[in-house]
Every structure is written in structure tokens, then in C-alpha cells.
Amino acid sequence: MKNSTNLNSTNARTRNSRAADDLIRHFVEQIKTGQLKEGEPLPPERKIVESLGVSRTVVREAILSLANKGLVEARHRYRPVVRKSNFDAAFDTVNDVVSRFLVEPGSVKNLFDTRILLESILVRQASTDAQKEDITALNEALITNREAIGNSELFYQTDVNFHSIFYKIPQNPVLPAIHRAYTAWLSPRWSKMPSSSQNNQINYEAHQKIYEAILMRDPDTAEECLREHLAYAWNQVRDYFQDI
Amino acid sequence: MKNSTNLNSTNARTRNSRAADDLIRHFVEQIKTGQLKEGEPLPPERKIVESLGVSRTVVREAILSLANKGLVEARHRYRPVVRKSNFDAAFDTVNDVVSRFLVEPGSVKNLFDTRILLESILVRQASTDAQKEDITALNEALITNREAIGNSELFYQTDVNFHSIFYKIPQNPVLPAIHRAYTAWLSPRWSKMPSSSQNNQINYEAHQKIYEAILMRDPDTAEECLREHLAYAWNQVRDYFQDI
DNA sequence: AAGTCATTATTGTATGACCAAACTTCATTT
DNA sequence: AAATGAAGTTTGGTCATACAATAATGACTT
Numbered sequence: 259m260k261n262s263t264n265l266n267s268t269n270a271r272t273r274n275s276r277a278a279d280d281l282i283r284h285f286v287e288q289i290k291t292g293q294l295k296e297g298e299p300l301p302p303e304r305k306i307v308e309s310l311g312v313s314r315t316v317v318r319e320a321i322l323s324l325a326n327k328g329l330v331e332a333r334h335r336y337r338p339v340v341r342k343s344n345f346d347a348a349f350d351t352v353n354d355v356v357s358r359f360l361v362e363p364g365s366v367k368n369l370f371d372t373r374i375l376l377e378s379i380l381v382r383q384a385s386t387d388a389q390k391e392d393i394t395a396l397n398e399a400l401i402t403n404r405e406a407i408g409n410s411e412l413f414y415q416t417d418v419n420f421h422s423i424f425y426k427i428p429q430n431p432v433l434p435a436i437h438r439a440y441t442a443w444l445s446p447r448w449s450k451m452p453s454s455s456q457n458n459q460i461n462y463e464a465h466q467k468i469y470e471a472i473l474m475r476d477p478d479t480a481e482e483c484l485r486e487h488l489a490y491a492w493n494q495v496r497d498y499f500q501d502i
Numbered sequence: 503m504k505n506s507t508n509l510n511s512t513n514a515r516t517r518n519s520r521a522a523d524d525l526i527r528h529f530v531e532q533i534k535t536g537q538l539k540e541g542e543p544l545p546p547e548r549k550i551v552e553s554l555g556v557s558r559t560v561v562r563e564a565i566l567s568l569a570n571k572g573l574v575e576a577r578h579r580y581r582p583v584v585r586k587s588n589f590d591a592a593f594d595t596v597n598d599v600v601s602r603f604l605v606e607p608g609s610v611k612n613l614f615d616t617r618i619l620l621e622s623i624l625v626r627q628a629s630t631d632a633q634k635e636d637i638t639a640l641n642e643a644l645i646t647n648r649e650a651i652g653n654s655e656l657f658y659q660t661d662v663n664f665h666s667i668f669y670k671i672p673q674n675p676v677l678p679a680i681h682r683a684y685t686a687w688l689s690p691r692w693s694k695m696p697s698s699s700q701n702n703q704i705n706y707e708a709h710q711k712i713y714e715a716i717l718m719r720d721p722d723t724a725e726e727c728l729r730e731h732l733a734y735a736w737n738q739v740r741d742y743f744q745d746i
Numbered sequence: 747a748a749g750t751c752a753t754t755a756t757t758g759t760a761t762g763a764c765c766a767a768a769c770t771t772c773a774t775t776t
Numbered sequence: 777a778a779a780t781g782a783a784g785t786t787t788g789g790t791c792a793t794a795c796a797a798t799a800a801t802g803a804c805t806t
Contacts, residue, residue, distance in 0.1 A: 278758095312759085312760090313760040314760085314761085315760065315761090316758090316759065334767095336767095336768080
């Protein structure tokens with residue numbers, strides 16, 4: 259053992275913890291304090307072995323865990339790059355698990371219902387709080403949405419974009435992250451579904467009604483229109499995917 | 503190589519993927535199809551080595567990843583036990599990342615704000631949808647909450663319990679999971695904060711007002727009381743923890 | 747039959763080796 | 777001098793082996 263900056267100076271581990279856990283804590287600390295900066299690669303595995311007096315096995319385990327948690331980004335055969343934990347990383351991490359969860363019956367519906375809940379309060383809030391810029395953004399999104407009627411894929415994109423504005427209005431970075439998550443988890447169903455011009459038209463008009471309710475500063479109507487809109491959307495996919 | 507049930511029969515890997523990734527897919531498949539049942543331990547590492555023709559290094563890497571994703575539960579020195587992915591596992595997985603994220607300035611406030619949003623719509627929904635059992639549950643929670651006034655720690659528990667009921671009413675398993683997450687992420691602040699009987703009293707009365715608004719089937723008042731209550735709670739902790 | 751202890755099985759860690767891909771260096775060419 | 781390209785070097789990915797520590801097992805004792 260070289261043991262210059264050894265982690266467990268007393269070597270009193272071995273019983274309860276794994277050596278890799280100590281290493282993980284070490285790197286997390288380094289990332290937190292900025293000794294390892296964002297975008298910077300970790301030292302080579304063999305250097306870590308030297309400087310911290312652990313085996314390469316342990317180093318690799320630690321790095322793997324860090325990668326799994328999203329703290330570093332490990333491309334095949336490249337040095338792992340530090341990626342300071344943010345909502346995107348958190349999302350990537352949980353995405354794996356949730357994606358697998360979503361194969362279970364009923365789970366997509368449950369998730370969609372939470373989206374209805376959250377968006378309900380978001381449109382209510384938009385009705386009372388929306389600034390001039392927010393209204394403008396909604397209006398523009400509405401226009402591009404209308405122009406996409408008939409183009410199935412493009413309509414889906416502009417649809418998502420319209421809804422995304424509600425997640426932006428409160429100026430809370432958590433909310434857009436949540437919207438991205440919803441989109442990622444739910445879109446495999448929606449985006450594959452062929453939609454007719456007629457359907458597009460119905461959905462566009464629903465958007466319009468929500469928008470108008472917000473203009474009128476009427477949260478109850480806005481929420482009602484949103485719920486109706488999302489319920490209709492759900493029925494569309496439910497009919498298309500019988501397996502839910 | 504024994505190569506009886508080899509994963510990559512053509513051995514055409516090596517370029518893009520890691521051997522461990524193939525193994526992970528293999529186990530995920532086995533868990534999904536039920537060949538590996540919930541609660542059952544994985545085979546010993548050496549058996550896996552034999553049967554799949556990979557090195558123990560690779561097997562361990564795969565198991566570690568599965569554990570990090572929450573698909574198996576790996577206690578130190580025990581065989582990993584299959585845990586079918588559920589919300590709890592998802593929560594455990596993301597908890598690490600978010601916990602670290604929460605040290606950044608402003609992030610706790612952002613997270614708390616999303617809680618305000620979600621709970622706002624939950625109390626609204628409770629106002630319109632709550633069944634007799636739900637009302638009873640709220641009432642009981644309110645009583646134990648009142649009885650805990652003066653006992654700082656117990657009051658906190660009963661407080662959390664009162665709020666948890668709103669997450670249960672919609673009968674959506676995702677919501678209680680979200681509540682647990684909020685509690686876990688935000689409670690380190692709250693639970694450590696000493697609270698006076700006076701504070702307890704104020705919070706209890708806020709709960710009572712919310713409860714009464716629900717009884718009156720008055721969503722607007724319920725939401726307003728909730729927002730006031732949570733804003734007050736936030737100010738309490740903000741004063742206590744200047745670093746936010 | 748129940749408890750105790752030795753044996754075995756299995757995980758955690760260390761070490762060293764090798765390969766192939768990525769990176770560096772430096773001479774060659776233009 | 778700059779661009780190119782061909783070496784060598786570094787480094788991650790995988791394998792094999794060994795040993796220590798601990799859990800599971802089974803034999804033994806009482």
C-alpha cells in the first residue's frame with residue numbers, strides 16, 4: 259500500500275461498509291467542494307489506485323456507482339466526466355427505474371393522473387399569475403399548434419410545446435424537469451399514435467379554450483377545460499392501446 | 503469458456519457495449535418474465551460465471567448496477583435479493599442524487615414550492631371529492647395533531663401524518679410515494695427545528711381551518727388556507743436556516 | 747432435540763495480466 | 777509551417793487467481 263492520502267487511515271473498515279462506499283463519499287466530497295470541476299474527467303483508474311491505496315477493483319466499483327447515480331458520465335472506453343448533480347441527472351437516474359415500472363398494468367394511468375393533477379393547478383395559477391410575456395408565449399404556441407393540424411407528428415410536438423409553457427410560468431426549474439419526465443414516460447404511447455386532422459382540430463380547440471379562460475382570468479374554467487382536454491386525450495390512447 | 507447459455511453467441515460485442523450491459527439486460531428480462539421471482543436471491547456469482555461464460559468481474563459489475571437501480575437489494579456479504587421495481591425502489595434510487603442536489607442554494611425552496619403546488623390541487627380535490635372515510639381520517643389526524651401540541655417531535659410527526667392524508671385520497675399509489683419523497687427531502691430542515699407550543703398551536707389551527715373548508719366543500723378557501731399555512735411554515739424554517 | 751463448533755460456500759478485496767480503443771508524440775509530407 | 781499519418785503510450789474493459797472475512801451448513805456434543 260502506498261497510502262499517501264489513504265481514505266481509512268485507521269483501516270477500521272472491513273466489517274460494515276464496503277471500500278467502494280468510502281471512495282464514493284470521497285469523490286462526492288471532491289465534486290461538492292469543487293476540487294473536481296464539472297466537465298472535468300476523473301483521474302485515470304490507476305492513478306486513483308496509487309493515490310488512495312485501494313485496489314482497482316474497488317475504484318471501478320465506485321466509478322460505476324457514481325455513473326449509475328448520474329454524478330459522472332461514463333462513456334464506453336472514455337474517462338468518466340464529472341456531471342454535477344442536477345435535475346437532469348436525477349431524471350436520467352430515475353428514468354431507468356420508472357421506465358421499467360411503467361410496463362405494469364395501471365401504472366401509466368396512475369402517472370397520467372398525477373399529470374392531470376399538476377397541470378390543473380398550473381393552469382389555475384396561470385389564470386391568476388400569467389404575465390404579458392407568458393400570454394404571448396401561449397398565444398404563439400397556440401398559433402404554431404394550429405398550423406400543424408394535419409401533420410400528425412408535428413402536431414404532437416407543438417402540443418407538447420403548448421403544455422410546456424404552463425410548466426415554465428412559475429419560474430421554478432423543477433417544473434420543466436417534471437414536464438420533460440412526463441413527456442419522456444408518456445410519449446411512447448402518444449407519439450406513435452396516428453392522429454387524424456379531426457383529432458388535431460379537437461385538441462387544438464381545447465388548447466384554445468384553455469387559453470381563452472386564462473385570458474379571462476378564470477381559473478375554474480381553465481381547469482375544467484384542461485381536465486376535459488386531458489381526459490379526452492387519455493381516451494384516445496386508451497382506445498388505441500387496449501393493453502392498459 | 504464453458505459457453506452453455508452464452509449471452510453473445512457471436513462474440514460480436516467488444517466494440518460498442520460492455521459485457522455487463524448484456525448481463526443486466528439478461529437479468530432484467532429474467533425478472534420481468536418471472537424466472538427470477540421477487541424475494542428470491544440471485545444465483546451465486548460463480549454459478550453465473552459458469553452458466554453465462556463471463557468473468558466474475560463482469561458479473562459483479564452487473565449486480566452492482568442492478569442494485570443501484572433498485573432491482574435487487576444487496577446487503578453487504580449477502581446474496582442480492584430480487585426486488586421488482588416499484589415506486590419505493592425508484593425513490594431510493596433518486597434519493598441519493600436529489601439529496602446531493604438539495605445542498606445547492608435555492609433548491610430547497612424550489613422543491614418546497616412544487617409541494618405547495620401539488621398540495622394545493624390535492625386539498626381542492628379533497629374539498630370536492632372526499633368521501634366519508636376520508637373526512638374521518640382527516641378528523642382523527644387532526645385530533646392526534648392537537649394532542650401533540652407542546653411535544654416538538656411528536657407534533658412534527660402528526661403534522662406530516664395530517665398532510666399525508668391528502669396524498670391518499672385520490673387512491674393513486676404514485677402520490678403517497680411523492681409525499682414520502684417530499685418528507686424525506688424536506689424533513690431534515692423541519693424535524694430538527696425546535697418548535698414552541700405557540701407555533702404548534704398556530705399550525706394546528708391552520709390544519710383545522712383547512713379541514714373545515716373541506717367540510718364546507720369550499721375548494722377556494724381550502725387552497726387559500728393551505729397556501730397560507732405552508733407559506734408560514736416556510737418562513738419558520740427560513741428564519742431558522744439562514745443559509746437557504 | 748437443542749445448542750455448539752468446525753467446515754464449506756460465498757462475497758469482498760487485492761493483484762497482475764492482457765487486449766483493444768483512445769490518446770500523444772513525433773517524424774514525414776505537402 | 778501546417779497538415780498528415782504512423783508509430784508508441786495510456787487507459788478502460790475483461791479475465792484469472794488468490795486470500796480474507798463472513799454467512800450458511802452440517803456434524804458433533806450434551
